[in-house]
Amino acid sequence: xxIEITSLDALSDADVEQxxxxxxxxxxxxQPNVDTKRGVLGQLVLGLDAILGAAHRESFRRLxxxxxxxxxTNDPTLxxxxxxxxxxxxxxxxxxxxQAAKGExxxxxxxxxxxxxxxxxxxxxxxxxxxxxxxxxxxxxxxxVLSSTDRLLVKVADDRYxxxxxxxxxxxxxxxxxTKDTELTPLDPPVxxxxxxxxSDFTGGLDKQxxxxxxxxxxxxxxxxxxxxRTNIFSMLRNADPxxxxxxxxxxxxxxxxxxxxxxxQEMLRDQHGLFPVSTGGRTDIYLRSQALPITTKLTKEAxxxxxxxxxxxxxxxxxxxxxxxxxxxxxxTTTGAPATVGGYxxxxxxxAVDLTGDDVPDIVTYKExxxxxxxxxxxxxxxxxxxxxxxxxxxxKANYDITLVRMPLVKEVQQFIQDxxxxxxxxxxxxxxxMPCFVSLSFTLYKKQAITIxxxxxxxxxxxYVNNLGFAGRLYAAELQGIITDLLDDSVSVGAxxxxxxxxxxxGTDYYISDNAILTVPTIAQxxxxxxxxxxxxxxxxxxxxxxxxx
Amino acid sequence: MTIIEQYLNRKIDVLALRGxxxxxxxxxxxxxxxxxxGGDICTGIQKLAQRFLLVLLTEQGSVKYWSDxxxxxxxxxxxxxxxxxxxxxxVFALAEQDAAEQLVAEESDTDPDDERYRHTELxxxxxxxxxxxxxxxxxxxxxxxxxxVPISLxx
Numbered sequence: 001x002x003i004e005i006t007s008l009d010a011l012s013d014a015d016v017e018q019x020x021x022x023x024x025x026x027x028x029x030x031q032p033n034v035d036t037k038r039g040v041l042g043q044l045v046l047g048l049d050a051i052l053g054a055a056h057r058e059s060f061r062r063l064x065x066x067x068x069x070x071x072x073t074n075d076p077t078l079x080x081x082x083x084x085x086x087x088x089x090x091x092x093x094x095x096x097x098x099q100a101a102k103g104e105x106x107x108x109x110x111x112x113x114x115x116x117x118x119x120x121x122x123x124x125x126x127x128x129x130x131x132x133x134x135x136x137x138x139x140x141x142x143x144x145v146l147s148s149t150d151r152l153l154v155k156v157a158d159d160r161y162x163x164x165x166x167x168x169x170x171x172x173x174x175x176x177x178x179t180k181d182t183e184l185t186p187l188d189p190p191v192x193x194x195x196x197x198x199x200s201d202f203t204g205g206l207d208k209q210x211x212x213x214x215x216x217x218x219x220x221x222x223x224x225x226x227x228x229x230r231t232n233i234f235s236m237l238r239n240a241d242p243x244x245x246x247x248x249x250x251x252x253x254x255x256x257x258x259x260x261x262x263x264x265x266q267e268m269l270r271d272q273h274g275l276f277p278v279s280t281g282g283r284t285d286i287y288l289r290s291q292a293l294p295i296t297t298k299l300t301k302e303a304x305x306x307x308x309x310x311x312x313x314x315x316x317x318x319x320x321x322x323x324x325x326x327x328x329x330x331x332x333x334t335t336t337g338a339p340a341t342v343g344g345y346x347x348x349x350x351x352x353a354v355d356l357t358g359d360d361v362p363d364i365v366t367y368k369e370x371x372x373x374x375x376x377x378x379x380x381x382x383x384x385x386x387x388x389x390x391x392x393x394x395x396x397x398k399a400n401y402d403i404t405l406v407r408m409p410l411v412k413e414v415q416q417f418i419q420d421x422x423x424x425x426x427x428x429x430x431x432x433x434x435x436m437p438c439f440v441s442l443s444f445t446l447y448k449k450q451a452i453t454i455x456x457x458x459x460x461x462x463x464x465x466y467v468n469n470l471g472f473a474g475r476l477y478a479a480e481l482q483g484i485i486t487d488l489l490d491d492s493v494s495v496g497a498x499x500x501x502x503x504x505x506x507x508x509g510t511d512y513y514i515s516d517n518a519i520l521t522v523p524t525i526a527q528x529x530x531x532x533x534x535x536x537x538x539x540x541x542x543x544x545x546x547x548x549x550x551x552x
Numbered sequence: 553m554t555i556i557e558q559y560l561n562r563k564i565d566v567l568a569l570r571g572x573x574x575x576x577x578x579x580x581x582x583x584x585x586x587x588x589x590g591g592d593i594c595t596g597i598q599k600l601a602q603r604f605l606l607v608l609l610t611e612q613g614s615v616k617y618w619s620d621x622x623x624x625x626x627x628x629x630x631x632x633x634x635x636x637x638x639x640x641x642x643v644f645a646l647a648e649q650d651a652a653e654q655l656v657a658e659e660s661d662t663d664p665d666d667e668r669y670r671h672t673e674l675x676x677x678x679x680x681x682x683x684x685x686x687x688x689x690x691x692x693x694x695x696x697x698x699x700x701v702p703i704s705l706x707x
Binding site for chain 1: 559562563564565566567568584595599602603606607615616617618619621654658659
């Protein structure tokens with residue numbers, strides 16, 4: 001809100017009345033013979049003066065509010081952004097401006113022909129506009145791929161050839177984030193164009209920080225940026241300097257939440273490695289939620305044929321610790337270049353382990369202790385029902401597959417930063433893990449008494465934004481969700497009971513399900529390191545089911 | 553008593569409906585000043601009459617932040633539904649009651665009696681096709697009042 005009053009219509013009657021009374025009083029003291037009743041002088045002089053006086057008073061009040069931490073905390077929406085920026089700079093906080101989402105787009109053609117996508121070419125997806133970052137040339141021969149913007153056309157199916165370009169959202173903010181496989185439409189399609197879709201989840205789309213966001217971070221601004229208590233550590237992470245630490249990226253400043261488990265916490269298992277099963281301290285596990293939702297990443301891995309049958313074959317590949325650091329789970333396995341619409345192969349076995357090579361590795365004894373950390377590895381077997389293996393040899397034949405998995409970004413980078421000798425507490429041993437995932441879904445029905453259109457997309461966005469910004473809450477209240485939904489609805493629409501479901505992927509690979517229609521509560525399972533302190537509620541907009549019933 | 557002496561111990565307002573005299577009919581001019589004068593100040597019964605007319609002729613809700621100020625008199629006239637004397641008297645009676653409440657609410661016991669409102673009576677009504685002529689008799693709390701001549705201000 002601006003401090004200066006730009007319209008005299010925005011004042012309150014009470015303020016003007018008060019200013020009028022003050023003007024009357026002052027004039028009578030100075031000129032006792034002037035009639036201040038509502039006559040000519042009363043209206044034309046005192047009345048107008050009262051309106052201007054009330055405007056000045058309101059401006060002053062806004063300035064006061066903007067300069068008071070107490071007032072900003074009570075109602076962050078009322079304070080002026082520039083003044084709040086100036087105030088919070090005293091606490092070493094800087095407002096983050098909105099950032100545009102970026103990502104890769106795969107373009108599919110129906111013939112193997114060279115095409116050019118001009119810089120600035122516009123693609124539309126989910127109602128947002130994206131422009132090509134550079135002028136990209138799709139080449140039919142790898143010998144012609146000479147510059148970083150030359151892209152090789154890859155055959156993905158019969159009469160289908162694909163290449164990938166980089167795009168950036170035109171409008172900064174989280175609305176520009178696309179999930180993998182989201183369809184995009186070029187405003188000026190290239191020759192032989194068939195389709196375009198997001199090659200992976202878009203990243204970087206961040207909204208401008210509100211006053212409420214900044215106030216919430218103020219404690220970190222004041223805190224010493226050192227590996228000390230929980231507030232200090234979070235402050236240190238978010239304010240890590242990329243020019244000093246090579247592993248630090250600008251995304252560190254946007255880390256949403258961390259939760260630190262240490263001495264005395266029942267989820268801490270790593271400090272019980274002694275002869276007796278008692279906690280000895282000296283270990284901390286940092287559960288990281290670097291952004292609202294995990295990103296979807298596609299890897300191309302070479303798999304080995306390990307058995308074959310009449311109609312299918314079993315293949316095996318491994319995921320090294322740096323392939324997708326701290327990944328949660330594999331969502332899909334397909335042959336290389338398969339279209340997004342193709343279903344994946346069944347995983348028959350998945351074994352997680354840890355790779356502890358190198359110096360300064362944290363104390364990790366079991367794979368469960370290192371789950372979702374940068375040290376995690378996996379060996380995966382799956383059943384291929386398409387490939388003809390009649391001429392292939394078990395244990396020898398190899399083939400490439402596309403692996404789609406989800407992971408929380410920055411796990412590796414934060415581990416490296418925390419592990420840096422300049423940063424880490426000399427008395428401790430620190431392990432960074434992605435937050436234990438609880439994939440949440442919601443389902444409810446809207447009952448409407450009139451034939452009106454309901455903006456379900458807005459409801460989904462508002463609910464996801466709320467849930468994904470809860471940090472490590474451990475509880476999700478249906479009443480809070482109900483309030484958010486109701487605010488976006490016409491009075492003639494009612495909300496039914498909200499069914500809340502959660503799937504927690506435990507470190508041993510099993511799923512733990514929770515559900516409720518009042519309070520969705522994260523359980524405490526100490527031996528699985530599951531609790532409100534370690535689990536993040538992750539709600540994808542696509543996992544919100546909204547029914548509509550016309551109830552007269 | 554000189555005119556100046558009549559103004560002693562009274563509060564003044566600027567005259568907005570100028571040209572009035574102690575007796576007889578005059579066409580008033582709704583101006584605060586003109587080329588010949590920097591305007592006039594008034595007091596006494598003249599000021600009370602002006603206060604009453606301002607309230608009566610101001611449409612309620614038309615003055616920002618004084619939403620209760622004024623009456624519905626002009627609003628009713630604009631609707632064009634008043635065709636008879638009886639209808640005019642009914643509309644005026646309601647408006648006068650409303651105006652009286654607003655005027656009295658601002659007055660105090662220390663105000664001179666001839667500046668305190670008692671009642672206004674609609675004595676004569678004449679309605680033609682496009683014009684309505686109203687003759688009003690305004691009474692203050694004083695049993696009788698002298699007309700105090702407005703004083704011109706020097707530019």
